[in-house]
Amino acid sequence: MSAAVGPYDSLQPTSRIASRFATRKNALRLLSLIVVFSVWEILGSSNPFFASHPLAILEAAQADLIPVVLPAFVTTIIALATGLAIATPIGVGIGFAMGRIRLMDVALTPYINAIYATPRIALIPVLVLWLGISFELRVTIVALGAVFPIIINTYAGSKHVDSELLDTGYSFTANSRQILRTIVMPSSLPFIFAGFRIGIGRGVSGVIVAEMTSALTGLGRIMIENAKYLQIAEVFVSIMVLGIFSLFLFEGVARVQQWLTPWGNTERLR
Amino acid sequence: MTARNPAEIGLGTPPLTDSPELVASPTEDLEVGKKPGFLYTRRGMFIVRLATLVIIIGLWEWYARGVSPALLAPPSRILEKGFEMFATESDLIPAIIQSVGTMFIGLALSIAVGIPLGLIMGRFKTAEAVLDPYVMFLYVLPSVAFVPVFVVMFGLDIKLRLALIFMSAAFPLIINTIAGVKHVDQELIDGGVSFTANERQITRTILLPGSLPFIFAGLRIGFSAAWVGCIVAEMTALITGMGGVLLEAAARFRTAEVFVVIFAIMAVAVTIQWFTARLEYWLTPWSRTNERV
Amino acid sequence: MVNVNKAFATSGGKVLDDFNLKVRPGEFVSLIGPSGCGKTTALRIVAGLLSPSNGKVVVNGQDSLGPSRDKAIVFQHFNLFPWRTALDNVAYGLEIHGMKKKERHQIAREYLSLVGLSESEKQFPSQLSGGMRQRIGIARALAINPKLLLMDEPFGALDALTREYLQGQLARICEERNLTTLFVTHSIDEAIYLSDRVVVMGVKPGRIIEEFPISLRKPRAEYNFRAEPEYAKVREEIWELLEQQIRKTSEAVAV
Numbered sequence: 104m105s106a107a108v109g110p111y112d113s114l115q116p117t118s119r120i121a122s123r124f125a126t127r128k129n130a131l132r133l134l135s136l137i138v139v140f141s142v143w144e145i146l147g148s149s150n151p152f153f154a155s156h157p158l159a160i161l162e163a164a165q166a167d168l169i170p171v172v173l174p175a176f177v178t179t180i181i182a183l184a185t186g187l188a189i190a191t192p193i194g195v196g197i198g199f200a201m202g203r204i205r206l207m208d209v210a211l212t213p214y215i216n217a218i219y220a221t222p223r224i225a226l227i228p229v230l231v232l233w234l235g236i237s238f239e240l241r242v243t244i245v246a247l248g249a250v251f252p253i254i255i256n257t258y259a260g261s262k263h264v265d266s267e268l269l270d271t272g273y274s275f276t277a278n279s280r281q282i283l284r285t286i287v288m289p290s291s292l293p294f295i296f297a298g299f300r301i302g303i304g305r306g307v308s309g310v311i312v313a314e315m316t317s318a319l320t321g322l323g324r325i326m327i328e329n330a331k332y333l334q335i336a337e338v339f340v341s342i343m344v345l346g347i348f349s350l351f352l353f354e355g356v357a358r359v360q361q362w363l364t365p366w367g368n369t370e371r372l373r
Numbered sequence: 374m375t376a377r378n379p380a381e382i383g384l385g386t387p388p389l390t391d392s393p394e395l396v397a398s399p400t401e402d403l404e405v406g407k408k409p410g411f412l413y414t415r416r417g418m419f420i421v422r423l424a425t426l427v428i429i430i431g432l433w434e435w436y437a438r439g440v441s442p443a444l445l446a447p448p449s450r451i452l453e454k455g456f457e458m459f460a461t462e463s464d465l466i467p468a469i470i471q472s473v474g475t476m477f478i479g480l481a482l483s484i485a486v487g488i489p490l491g492l493i494m495g496r497f498k499t500a501e502a503v504l505d506p507y508v509m510f511l512y513v514l515p516s517v518a519f520v521p522v523f524v525v526m527f528g529l530d531i532k533l534r535l536a537l538i539f540m541s542a543a544f545p546l547i548i549n550t551i552a553g554v555k556h557v558d559q560e561l562i563d564g565g566v567s568f569t570a571n572e573r574q575i576t577r578t579i580l581l582p583g584s585l586p587f588i589f590a591g592l593r594i595g596f597s598a599a600w601v602g603c604i605v606a607e608m609t610a611l612i613t614g615m616g617g618v619l620l621e622a623a624a625r626f627r628t629a630e631v632f633v634v635i636f637a638i639m640a641v642a643v644t645i646q647w648f649t650a651r652l653e654y655w656l657t658p659w660s661r662t663n664e665r666v
Numbered sequence: 667m668v669n670v671n672k673a674f675a676t677s678g679g680k681v682l683d684d685f686n687l688k689v690r691p692g693e694f695v696s697l698i699g700p701s702g703c704g705k706t707t708a709l710r711i712v713a714g715l716l717s718p719s720n721g722k723v724v725v726n727g728q729d730s731l732g733p734s735r736d737k738a739i740v741f742q743h744f745n746l747f748p749w750r751t752a753l754d755n756v757a758y759g760l761e762i763h764g765m766k767k768k769e770r771h772q773i774a775r776e777y778l779s780l781v782g783l784s785e786s787e788k789q790f791p792s793q794l795s796g797g798m799r800q801r802i803g804i805a806r807a808l809a810i811n812p813k814l815l816l817m818d819e820p821f822g823a824l825d826a827l828t829r830e831y832l833q834g835q836l837a838r839i840c841e842e843r844n845l846t847t848l849f850v851t852h853s854i855d856e857a858i859y860l861s862d863r864v865v866v867m868g869v870k871p872g873r874i875i876e877e878f879p880i881s882l883r884k885p886r887a888e889y890n891f892r893a894e895p896e897y898a899k900v901r902e903e904i905w906e907l908l909e910q911q912i913r914k915t916s917e918a919v920a921v
């Protein structure tokens with residue numbers, strides 16, 4: 104049997120990649136972006152209500168992005184990463200404890216809930232009092248923001264492990280440690296990721312708020328400084344950096360999740 | 374019993390409230406005929422939680438006494454100040470009314486725009502493709518980033534606060550509504566079509582009830598996000614409302630008062646959670662399982 | 667060597683009353699009965715996942731009230747771990763028992779090929795069909811070399827064709843290895859096909875009503891056992907008993 108020639112065989116690799124992106128959906132998205140940005144430019148450059156417009160933003164970016172914005176951004180990221188690195192093991196640990204030990208569950212649930220619901224910015228004045236305006240302050244705010252969703256989601260995942268799967272473990276004479284390691288933990292992994300994703304979001308907003316109010320370092324400070332001098336186009340540069348970074352971060356976490364949990368949903372297969 | 378796993382959208386899980394009517398029982402009847410343990414009874418749970426609270430307050434009281442009053446106020450003092458602030462002609466009560474009121478207006482706006490938008494985007498792939506980049510971008514962006522921009526656009530008045538509340542609350546609502554609509558089984562929609570239902574009827578009778586659990590998840594998140602947005606607006610741009618009272622007390626190093634306001638803010642937040650949970654329970658009778666807490 | 671299972675169980679609502687069952691080594695016993703007769707409860711008590719409020723389980727002369735290495739269960743809904751490959755699922759029991767990776771993978775491979783799934787070794791359950799999943803479930807149970815095999819309506823979640831195929835496979839495996847098996851089902855045909863003895867249970871309260879030894883010769887896959895007169899007779903008797911029981915439950919409801 105001779106090798107059949109398919110429709111894409113003669114294409115170069117780049118064209119093959121291009122054909123993957125050339126979907127109708129993406130075309131619509133691109134069109135929408137072009138239209139909206141054009142309209143924004145037209146309206147924004149003339150009407151003072153619009154704080155800025157794309158061309159001005161690009162100009163500001165050209166001047167500011169590399170010398171000013173990116174270094175500040177790096178400072179912010181370091182605080183973010185540190186806070187997340189602290190919050191994750193603590194959050195997962197407490198979450199598991201609450202999920203598997205009834206006493207912890209009953210005792211802590213309402214208080215965790217209450218603190219989780221409270222806007223963190225209300226705590227900033229007190230935290231500033233305790234920690235001063237410092238790296239520790241920013242890290243603490245990130246950690247406080249991230250730890251609660253991680254706790255809550257880990258709790259939910261570890262509490263509601265499919266009882267049939269637990270029975271299976273018991274039937275093979277697994278002890279509690281083995282049950283935890285071989286059943287509860289893998290089963291909770293998707294939940295932990297969900298919590299982590301939410302935690303990142305809160306961490307980012309936390310560090311920006313902290314930087315805006317304390318105005319010492321980081322992206323938040325740049326934004327506030329720019330705002331003070333009414334350089335709104337510059338503010339938008341920071342906003343764009345923040346937004347694009349967040350998008351990449353979320354997508355990245357989703358990819359890692361896909362890689363670490365290739366089996367999909369952990370609902371019992373029927 | 375399967376857990377709700379909206380993990381894909383990052384919706385997170387419902388708040389940790391006890392199911393309103395049912396008392397908890399263990400998920401495994403390890404022994405046929407055994408009574409549920411102490412920690413599963415209403416009374417038992419209440420006692421444990423009260424005890425935890427007492428321990429926390431006790432430790433706090435003890436530690437705070439040994440420390441400068443500007444740094445940490447002991448609960449006894451906070452309580453004292455609390456009575457003062459609520460009883461006398463202080464700014465606190467009007468501030469609460471103002472903050473909560475503003476939040477509700479902003480929330481109403483978010484719902485009025487967010488849910489219909491989510492329904493449309495969920496139902497029509499074209500709408501989704503067109504609006505998707507903005508919604509996603511604004512969803513991941515911390516709403517706080519817009520404060521400087523909004524100050525310029527709206528000035529320092531209520532429009533600023535409403536705008537920020539909207540930015541905080543609308544996007545979780547939209548995203549969850551989209552997820553909810555997509556989650557409605559196509560077969561159910563086909564069923565409606567086969568009964569010659571038009572678009573409006575399908576939306577009303579199939580899409581809306583079908584997506585309600587997700588819409589409620591969005592509402593829960595959006596509601597608390599609205600409160601956060603409100604406080605953020607009050608504490609960053611305008612010094613007004615409860616945020617303003619907090620900042621003023623902090624500026625004067627009146628830490629006990631600061632804590633009073635923190636707890637008041639917390640109280641509103643918790644009430645919001647409780648309220649949305651009850652609302653969901655009332656409005657979705659078909660998903661009430663004998664859910665064991 | 668006598669494998670004896672004896673259990674009384676009375677619960678708050680009397681799920682099982684005076685359940686007294688003896689299983690001989692190498693024997694294949696089916697438990698059949700209408701819903702609510704407690705057959706799954708009985709199986710779980712024997713398995714050690716439930717405790718009877720009264721009575722005990724004895725295996726080989728020793729009390730065996732909890733899970734043990736001598737018993738293995740195959741579940742109706744497969745209960746495979748979604749995060750483990752087929753191989754790792756089969757190796758699960760061995761892993762819990764402390765066997766080293768190389769050894770247990772070797773044994774797991776043996777049992778995977780026994781059920782005809784050597785090719786699917788690296789796949790996740792979500793990628794496999796229902797029939798394949800249950801075969802893995804069976805391999806997992808057999809891998810620990812149990813003295814007692816417990817099966818809770820293992821083919822109930824499968825389509826009819828797969829079911830028939832797997833029944834044949836199971837009969838072959840049990841006979842080759844002389845496995846002592848306790849098998850819960852609601853299909854009379856399946857019970858007769860597979861068992862040396864069919865135990866019929868009744869409802870309200872759940873208890874054993876009657877036992878039917880099956881003397882059709884084995885292996886029953888190799889001839890049309892349904893054409894034998896004994897088959898029709900036994901089937902008729904069991905069906906009548908069950909019908910009575912079912913009528914009892916629906917009458918109670920109708921009132």
